[in-house]
Amino acid sequence: EAGVVQSPRYKIIEKKQPVAFWCNPISGHNTLYWYLQNLGQGPELLIRYENEEAVDDSQLPKDRFSAERLKGVDSTLKIQPAELGDSAVYLCASSLDSTTEAFFGQGTRLTVV
Amino acid sequence: QKEVEQNSGPLSVPEGAIASLNCTYSDRGSQSFFWYRQYSGKSPELIMSIYSNGDKEDGRFTAQLNKASQYVSLLIRDSQPSDSATYLCASDLSGYSTLTFGKGTMLLVSP
Numbered sequence: 512e513a514g515v516v517q518s519p520r521y522k523i524i525e526k527k528q529p530v531a532f533w534c535n536p537i538s539g540h541n542t543l544y545w546y547l548q549n550l551g552q553g554p555e556l557l558i559r560y561e562n563e564e565a566v567d568d569s570q571l572p573k574d575r576f577s578a579e580r581l582k583g584v585d586s587t588l589k590i591q592p593a594e595l596g597d598s599a600v601y602l603c604a605s606s607l608d609s610t611t612e613a614f615f616g617q618g619t620r621l622t623v624v
Numbered sequence: 625q626k627e628v629e630q631n632s633g634p635l636s637v638p639e640g641a642i643a644s645l646n647c648t649y650s651d652r653g654s655q656s657f658f659w660y661r662q663y664s665g666k667s668p669e670l671i672m673s674i675y676s677n678g679d680k681e682d683g684r685f686t687a688q689l690n691k692a693s694q695y696v697s698l699l700i701r702d703s704q705p706s707d708s709a710t711y712l713c714a715s716d717l718s719g720y721s722t723l724t725f726g727k728g729t730m731l732l733v734s735p
Contacts, residue, residue, distance in 0.1 A: 544723060551632075553712050553725035554668065567722045602667055609721040610656045613714075615667040 513537070515616035517603050523622045529591035532619045536584065536605030543580060544613060545588050546602040554602055560586065561609065593623045630713050630726035638734055643700040645729050647713030650694070657689055657696045660712040662728065668712055672698065703733045 516535040524530050536543050541562050546554035557576065559567040562583035571578065575594070580586040590597055600620050606613040627650045637643045645659075656675055660668035674680045674687040674696065686699040696715075700707055710728040717724050 546725075551727075553628075553630075553727045556722055556724070559722050600667075604723070606723075609723070610716050612658060612670050612673050613723050614670060618667045 515603055515605050515614055517601075517616035517619055519619055520617060521620050521622075523624060524593055526595055526623050527592040529589065530593050530621065531590075532588045532601050532603075532621075534586045534588070534603030534605075534616060536586070536603070537614060540605035540607055540614075541583070542606045542609050542613070543586050544602075544604040544606075545578060545586070546604065548600045548602055548618070557588070557601075559609070590621075593621075595623050597621060598623045628713055628715050628717070628724050628726040630711075630729045632727055632729060634730040634732050636732045636734065637703050639703060639705060641703050641733075643703045643707065643731055643733070645698040645700075645711050645713075645731065647696045647698075647726055648694055649696070649713075649715050649717065651715075651717040652691070652694060654691075654694075654715045654717050656716045657687070658714040658723070659685075659687060659696075659698045660714060660725075661707075662710045662712055664709075671711075700731075703731075705733050705735050707731060708733045 543560040545557040548554045560580045578588045600618045602618045603616045604613040659672045662668045672687040680687045684701045688697045712728045713726040
């Protein structure tokens with residue numbers, strides 16, 4: 512069974528430029544998470560989807576970040592414009608539902624210069 | 625504020641010893657608890673899940689949950705240098721239903 516797939520693995524962009532990350536969750540997983548992880552810190556939630564509905568986006572900086580999960584499967588996270596402080600690893604995870612084990616993709620390491 | 629707390633470490637143990645990693649959580653109604661292992665430069669990998677009070681064993685790993693004390697721990701028996709990693713505790717904090725992580729504890733196992 513394929514795991515959670517994220518792309519790209521690495522991205523370097525100049526500040527003020529847009530960037531997008533893509534996530535394909537495990538088949539049949541209804542819950543999808545986007546987390547941000549800084550060095551030496553635990554993952555911090557950006558947004559949680561139940562199917563196609565964003566049920567928790569309280570930590571998403573909505574002035575520059577947006578996300579979508581069309582048809583309740585793949586998801587895209589976008590930053591526009593990127594700032595230097597956005598440099599981090601962006602992790603996607605999925606689970607059957609919000610109370611069961613979540614499995615992570617490989618992550619996207621973003622560097623904003 | 626709903627939180628999961630861990631000591632950042634590092635926790636240093638000699639090879640063959642038992643490593644004990646601890647985690648507390650703020651919400652008494654939390655139902656699900658997870659331990660993840662994260663190697664440097666890699667994404668978190670699920671090790672154990674625990675939902676009921678008591679112990680749950682899987683190979684060299686034992687998860688312990690005490691809901692009355694709002695405490696969950698991970699014991700690693702016969703620690704190996706390959707166990708050196710950061711261990712993340714997570715919970716679906718009650719009423720929040722979003723998997724919330726602690727900051728992680730770094731474990732160093734010396735040969």
